[in-house]
Amino acid sequence: MSGSAPLPLPTQRGARLLHKRSLNLSGHRTSVALEPEFWHALRLIAHGRGLTLAGLVGQVDGQRPPDRPLASALRVEALREWMPALPEMPDTDREDRLG
Secondary structure: OOOOOOOEEEEEEEEOOOOEEEEEEOOOOEEEEOOOOHHHHHHOOOOHHHEEEEEHHHHHHHHHOOOOOHHHHHHHHHHHOOOOOOOOOOOOOOOOOOO
């Protein structure tokens, strides 16, 4: 990359910051940070299912595998809602494989 300009920082490229929300799940206070677009998608999903946002997050929290972070499980829930044909990924090897 010699001679090329350095890549701008994410905020300079227009990246959106994560929005952190605090929720009460099963009697415990927790915080989740997601991109605004995911929060918007999750609000739409909750509304469509007749739930509050906290209710939807609680459902996802109760169904996620123990090794999957809540933020990740919420992003996957949003993807599955908008992309129903998204296949289930095997839990045996979650490592990305390139090439």
